[in-house]
Amino acid sequence: xxxxxxxxxxxxxxxxxxxxxxxxxxxxxxxxxxxxxxxxxxxxxxxxxxxxxxxxxxxxxxxxxxxxxxxxxxxxxxxxxxxxxxxxxxxxxxxxxxxxxxxxxxxx
Numbered sequence: 001x002x003x004x005x006x007x008x009x010x011x012x013x014x015x016x017x018x019x020x021x022x023x024x025x026x027x028x029x030x031x032x033x034x035x036x037x038x039x040x041x042x043x044x045x046x047x048x049x050x051x052x053x054x055x056x057x058x059x060x061x062x063x064x065x066x067x068x069x070x071x072x073x074x075x076x077x078x079x080x081x082x083x084x085x086x087x088x089x090x091x092x093x094x095x096x097x098x099x100x101x102x103x104x105x106x107x108x
Contacts (some may be wrong), residue, residue: 020062026052027059028076031069040070 030051034043045066049056063069079087087093096108 023052023054023058024062024072027054027062027069028073032073035070035073040066045069 027048031043031048033051034047043066045056045059048069049059052059059065059069063072079085079090080092092108096105099105099108
């Protein structure tokens, strides 16, 4: 391919990743609100999408549907995020295991 005379720039996906993270957070926040307001059964993917300001397609692609939203919300609530990291591999739990003082363990 001929050069256009300008140096090639590496693709930087940070903006896209930031937008995806914001959309994901907005969807989980909207789902949590609806979950407590009307319950899981009455909550629709369309309602979550409308409250989050995203498309229903994004909800399906990101979470796979209501069951995926519920699991992601559970993960965020339990572990603090929904990263695919086992509890035993998380720094917080490793710190608890490495601490000898029982009071400090309870605090952690």
